[in-house]
Structures are given as C-alpha cells and as structure tokens.
Amino acid sequence: MRQEKLFEESKYIKPRPVLKWAGGKTQMLDILVPNSPKKYNKYIEPFVGGGALFFELSPEDGIIADSNPDIINLYEIIAEDVDGLIDILKEMKNEEEFYYTIRATDPTTLTKTESAARTLYLNRTCYNGLYRVNKKGQFNVPFGKYKNPKICDEENLRAASRVLKSTKIIHSDYIDVLRKYAEPGDFVFLDPPYIPISQYSDFKRYTKEQFDEEDQKVLAEEVKRLRDIGCHVLLTNSNHPLVHELYKEFEISVHQTKRNINSKASKRIGEDVLVKAEPFKRRIIGEPKEISKEMEKFPPTRFMGSKEKLLGYIWGIASQFKFESVLDLFSGSGVVSYMFKTQNKQVLSNDYMSFSSNITKALVENNHVVLDEKDIEIVFDETTLTDNFVSTTFQGLYFNDEDNAFIDLVRANLDKLENDIKQSLVLAALVRACLKKRPRGIFTYTGNRYNDGRRDLTLSLKEQFLEAVEAINGAVFDNGKENISRNEDSLSTELSADLVYIDPPYYSPLSDNEYVRRYHFVEGLVKNWKNVEMQWNTKTKKFKNYPTPFSTLEGAYKAFDRLFERHQNSILIVSYSSNSLPTKEEMLAIMTKYKKNVDVVSVNHKYSFGNQGHKVGNNKNTVEEYLFVGY
Structure with a gap:
C-alpha cells in the first residue's frame, strides 16, 4: 500500500x-x-x-x-x-x-x-x-x-x-x-x-x-x-x-x-x-526523388490535372520531413494518395467527386480484397433484369448500344456482390473502362470526333472492363496501415494528418475548372445518378455542377485561407499553376499567415490537354507548376 x-x-x-x-x-x-x-x-x-x-x-x-x-x-x-x-x-x-x-x-x-x-x-x-x-x-x-x-x-x-x-x-x-x-x-x-x-x-x-x-x-x-x-x-x-x-x-x-x-x-x-x-532554416530541395517501383502497378487514366508526372517532385519535397500520416484533400485520379501508400504512410484520401473517392477506396483504403472469377460471373449474369437507364438516357451519345447495355448489366448486378469493397473495385474498373474507351477521356461532347484510332477505342467496353479488373487487382497491396477514403467537402472534413497535400481545382478567368462537366457520366455512374440535378435539355445529358468555392476568384482566396488555417499545424504541400489565380505572390501571402516557413518550388509541367485546345499549334498547356511548402 x-x-x-x-x-x-x-x-x-x-x-x-x-x-x-x-x-x-x-x-x-x-x-x-x-x-x-x-x-x-x-x-x-x-x-x-x-x-x-x-x-x-x-x-x-x-x-x-x-x-x-x-x-x-x-x-x-x-x-x-x-x-x-x-x-x-x-x-x-x-x-x-x-x-x-x-x-x-x-x-x-x-x-x-x-x-x-x-x-x-x-x-x-x-x-x-x-x-x-x-x-x-x-x-x-x-x-x-x-x-x-x-x-x-x-x-x-x-x-x-x-x-x-x-x-x-x-x-x-x-x-x-x-x-x-x-x-x-x-x-x-x-x-x-x-x-x-x-x-x-x-x-x-x-x-x-x-x-x-x-x-x-x-x-x-x-x-x-x-x-x-x-x-x-x-x-x-x-x-x-x-x-x-x-x-x-x-x-x-x-x-x-x-x-x-x-x-x-x-x-x-x-x-x-x-x-x-540553432538549426539552419530548412532549405527545401526542389529536385525529384525516385519513387517506389510499386507505383508501376497503379492503373493510370487520362485525367484532368493529374499529378502523375509530378510524383517525383512531390515525394522529393515530402521526404525532407518526418511524418507518418498524409491527408490528400483533393485526391482526383488517386495517384498521389497511392504514391504515399507505397511509401508506407497512413493515407487519408478525400475528394468531393464520388468517382474519385471510389478509386481511392478501391486502391488506397483497400489493402487486400480483389475480384475473383466468381465475382466476374456475378456482374456478367445476363438473367438479371436491368433498368436500361444508360441505354435510354445516353443512347448514341458516348458509347454504342452494346456498350451501354453492358454498363446497365453491371449496374444491375452490383448489389449481388458480397461487400462494398468489391462493389468499389467493380465501379473503379467500369469507370476506368469508360474513360479509356472515350476519346480524350471526357464527356463534354458527344460522338467520336477525336477518334485517333488508338487500341483503347477499338475494344468493346466489356473487353476494356476485363483489362481494367486485371490492372486494378494487380494494384491492390497492403502497406500495413489503416488507410481511409472519404467523399466529403474539403473545407468541412474533420480529417487531419501530419502532412496535408492540397491540389484543388485551379481557378483561371480563361477557362472553367468544372470536373462535373468533364466527368459527369462516370460521376453519375458511381452515384447511380442519385442526388444529382439532371439537365435534360442539354445535349450531353449532364447534371448540375457541384457548388465549389474555386469557381470564382474571391471564393478561391477565401477557400485557401480557410484550408491553411484549418491545417496550420500540419506540413502543407500545395499544387497550383502559374496561369491560375491567386498568383504566386498572393498564395505565399495567404500561407505565411499560418505557417512560419513557406517556400515555393517551380516545375515546368505539361498537362495532357490545355485550357484553350481550339488554338491548334498554340495550346497553352505548358505552364509552371508551383509546389508551395509550408512548415
């Protein structure tokens, strides 16, 4: 006692x-x-x-x-x-x-x-x-x-x-x-x-x-x-x-x-x-660093603003800090989240687009579940009645009747799978098939005017789906961490981590940054077109854009200020472009309100398509990509 x-x-x-x-x-x-x-x-x-x-x-x-x-x-x-x-x-x-x-x-x-x-x-x-x-x-x-x-x-x-x-x-x-x-x-x-x-x-x-x-x-x-x-x-x-x-x-x-x-x-x-x-002020080295060979397994697609070619620079900067967890606030294609997963970090991935968060649920949150032959038989079961929503709504717009019918069949059989991870894997494979089958990988136009004869465009959607299943199965691995995927508003999510990577929609007065307009079809596919406001009078049969503060200059300023304030206790890495607003100087000013040290790394970067594609021979898709670092 x-x-x-x-x-x-x-x-x-x-x-x-x-x-x-x-x-x-x-x-x-x-x-x-x-x-x-x-x-x-x-x-x-x-x-x-x-x-x-x-x-x-x-x-x-x-x-x-x-x-x-x-x-x-x-x-x-x-x-x-x-x-x-x-x-x-x-x-x-x-x-x-x-x-x-x-x-x-x-x-x-x-x-x-x-x-x-x-x-x-x-x-x-x-x-x-x-x-x-x-x-x-x-x-x-x-x-x-x-x-x-x-x-x-x-x-x-x-x-x-x-x-x-x-x-x-x-x-x-x-x-x-x-x-x-x-x-x-x-x-x-x-x-x-x-x-x-x-x-x-x-x-x-x-x-x-x-x-x-x-x-x-x-x-x-x-x-x-x-x-x-x-x-x-x-x-x-x-x-x-x-x-x-x-x-x-x-x-x-x-x-x-x-x-x-x-x-x-x-x-x-x-x-x-x-x-x-006293320690020297850290000098951020803006050189790319070799990423894990595991990244070769990631199934890429053409995606607006994808950071696939910048991964070496992002990891080169991040690796200069000590951290165990990462929050990828705008995950997009999921490639950055997946890269951090290969570096054995706990990854918290988020995106306001359902199809994007579904990709990271399948490949980042999921550590071991894959699709087997029995699962494929289930989604290919032709005895199941379908609602023909895609076949009716999008007839002649993006895919032929056979491909549309295949999408409806997979949709109808989705609930028969034993768990939500397998459903996520099927949807991720179907989305990848649709993006690869579609010229330029977007849905802002109808028909096949950009058909360049690529193999992807000659395969049926079913064939594309099977290849996507193989690629996605091969990309599933366990990094020993409890990773998370969320579909939430970046400004209100309660997620936090040691390091926060921010790659928001870039605001520019020269073009819109609406992901919904470009990807409404695959977004609707993952949501099963629920809780969306269809614009039936439009040729593309898109639905109303989600509200985002990054659609206006004032909104972008306020959004960055809120994000930096919310995550001021984390290491911040922010991707932004030289042809977007706020300017580099303005971004530095906002970030220094909340971080003691702020550096910027500039990288020459070329996007897969520019924001003024009609100017053939003068396509403004080569820009300076900025990586702002706050610590």
Whole structure:
C-alpha cells in the first residue's frame, strides 16, 4: 500500500539527478533551461552522466546514452525494477568496512539490480561522488566519510523511474547514437569530457574517459552536422581557446562555475562555455526523388490535372520531413494518395467527386480484397433484369448500344456482390473502362470526333472492363496501415494528418475548372445518378455542377485561407499553376499567415490537354507548376 502511495505521489514530483556527478550540470540549470528550445521533437543526451538537464526537462520522448555501462545499467534498473533497487539500497550501510566490501565485489557476479544498487551506493558514499577506475577497470575511489549520506532517496527514485520508463536508454558511443537517432527538430544536449586547462587540470584525473584534441574536432563537426539537418544543439565545455576556435560560428557564452572536486578551495572556481547551435532554416530541395517501383502497378487514366508526372517532385519535397500520416484533400485520379501508400504512410484520401473517392477506396483504403472469377460471373449474369437507364438516357451519345447495355448489366448486378469493397473495385474498373474507351477521356461532347484510332477505342467496353479488373487487382497491396477514403467537402472534413497535400481545382478567368462537366457520366455512374440535378435539355445529358468555392476568384482566396488555417499545424504541400489565380505572390501571402516557413518550388509541367485546345499549334498547356511548402 505504501509503495502504491509513493508511486502515485511521484507523478507530481519533478525528479532530480540520482547520482552525484563530477561536472554535473545542476548548478548550470538556470542557464541551460532558458537556452533550451521551447518546442522540440525528441530530447537526446548522449553523454548523460548525472542527467541534470534531462531530469529537469523530463521530456516525454527522450533518448539518453553513455559509454559507461554502470550508469546505463543503473538507469535501466530504475526504469524497470525500481522496487527491487530500493529494497537492496535500504539494507546498505554508511560504514567504511561495508563500503570497501561492496567496492571489492566483482559486479559481474551480481544481478543487474544488485549491480545498479552497488553503483548508486558507491556513488552516494564515496569521496565527492567521483567515478574513477584503475587500469584494470576497478572502481578505486576512497570512502567519503560523510555523516549521513542519502543512500536511498525513495521518493526521487520513483519520480526518476516515471520519466525513465518512457525514455530510450542506450549504452553506446555518442556518434553512433546521434547518427542513428537525431532528426530535424530534435534537441541535442552535449556535455562531453572537457578540455583540461591549467586552472583546474586536476579535473582530468577524475574523468573516466578523456577526449584528445582530435576527438574534440570530431565532436565539433558533429555539432555542425546536427545544426545543418535541423537540430537544436546545446554544448558545454571548458573555457579553452580550442573550444572558441572550434565553435566560432556559433553563439558562445562563458559562465563561472564551482569545481567541488578539487581539494584546494582556491581552485574550485572554473569557467564553463555554453555553445548554442540553432538549426539552419530548412532549405527545401526542389529536385525529384525516385519513387517506389510499386507505383508501376497503379492503373493510370487520362485525367484532368493529374499529378502523375509530378510524383517525383512531390515525394522529393515530402521526404525532407518526418511524418507518418498524409491527408490528400483533393485526391482526383488517386495517384498521389497511392504514391504515399507505397511509401508506407497512413493515407487519408478525400475528394468531393464520388468517382474519385471510389478509386481511392478501391486502391488506397483497400489493402487486400480483389475480384475473383466468381465475382466476374456475378456482374456478367445476363438473367438479371436491368433498368436500361444508360441505354435510354445516353443512347448514341458516348458509347454504342452494346456498350451501354453492358454498363446497365453491371449496374444491375452490383448489389449481388458480397461487400462494398468489391462493389468499389467493380465501379473503379467500369469507370476506368469508360474513360479509356472515350476519346480524350471526357464527356463534354458527344460522338467520336477525336477518334485517333488508338487500341483503347477499338475494344468493346466489356473487353476494356476485363483489362481494367486485371490492372486494378494487380494494384491492390497492403502497406500495413489503416488507410481511409472519404467523399466529403474539403473545407468541412474533420480529417487531419501530419502532412496535408492540397491540389484543388485551379481557378483561371480563361477557362472553367468544372470536373462535373468533364466527368459527369462516370460521376453519375458511381452515384447511380442519385442526388444529382439532371439537365435534360442539354445535349450531353449532364447534371448540375457541384457548388465549389474555386469557381470564382474571391471564393478561391477565401477557400485557401480557410484550408491553411484549418491545417496550420500540419506540413502543407500545395499544387497550383502559374496561369491560375491567386498568383504566386498572393498564395505565399495567404500561407505565411499560418505557417512560419513557406517556400515555393517551380516545375515546368505539361498537362495532357490545355485550357484553350481550339488554338491548334498554340495550346497553352505548358505552364509552371508551383509546389508551395509550408512548415
């Protein structure tokens, strides 16, 4: 009962260092804490020693390391078996004979908990809390002769255990730790063996591990590397000319500190240097990066504004950040969502067009379901009565009577499939078949005026469907994530993620950006023409466009402002075109209201068809594609 009470109380106690440590930074906390970053990702301290700053900050995500195995074992036991450690410490005596008996004990004959208790006992009762070993590696500091040292500070050990339980504790060289774990946005505190100077040269003999001049130079280069990749770094060292030379490009301050380990009072005042290395502002590299070979399985179609040719640039930018989840707000063809899925990210995909969100339901949300021969037999069952809606409504407009009848048959058999994912796969295959069978892949005109003799146009819709099924089945894979597809308004969806990719309809006074006008047939097909307002008087038998703020200049401005505000806590990557409004400068101005850092990458891009296609030989489909990056 008492242990439970103490554990509960430890939740409200800030831990203090459990070790007395020569060169410990408790006396510098009033300098170190104000110089620490207010926000950071991980806390990393690879020369942890007594861990004064670590315990003071008590980070939620911390990594501590040291080359001293006794220290690391102690911290591991405090995290894993603090009760066992406390029980042993309570039996240990502050007596000289007992001290030398414990000191002489070979730690390799002890359990990990017993060894940890030995380390802590010796530290609390030896002279000045020093850690010193002889050439054989045996601890050789004499008894401290203190009247009443606190051998077992149960309250503090439990408070320390609470923090250490959520900390990665590593016995390793500092370079290995930093190369493996340090990432942009992390806070790294370095308290290495100091460069000895004449004022307190005695300090050298109390330090187990010494850095020579070459070691100090290697450390300085590592600090520069950490700064360059985006880490916050604080480093302490002695006030030595070499320190000032190695770190001259950084902010350096000098602070007087006490040297309690010197036997002469006149030599107990020293000067410590604090080096502060702020991360460089990230420079976004606008170069394409190779994407996963898995992308070759994605079944492409000609799609208005598709980013298929920009995937390398999008991934090249995104890969410069640390993130686990992606929200693709305007998924369109689904190619960007699928690309992020191949990079093993959790993908949340959304589009206001039903046929677009159905594609990502089939290929992004779906991780393992495919269509088999039995499913194909079901959708090909000709005994099922059909409503002939497509055959009647769209006769002679887009496909011949045989193709229209096939569409009606598949529609009629859709509900016979065992689950909604299989229905989604069938609809995705049927949509792909319709788009490939249709010249230019759009439905803004009737007839076959753009027939260029491509193979796709010579196949029946049934043949196209079977090829689409094979392609879509082959593109289904499991990336081990719970991916989501939604059909919602981008401005009101509650979806959020670490990184948000925004590729909205581009507003231009030269042309409309209406996806419904171009794709009304396949959109109606997925919706089964429910909840749409048919415009029966039109030649194409389209339905009324969905309301979108991107249909006007004022609406586009307001929409971007709302989107950036809503997702201001995420990394933002926004695709937009140089021939669209808002302008590049205006987009940057809107984004900087909500993001501290905003960059823009410009890419020469050619769309599959321009916005003024009637100007043969002067087709304005080569533009600068902008990728705005907010972080």
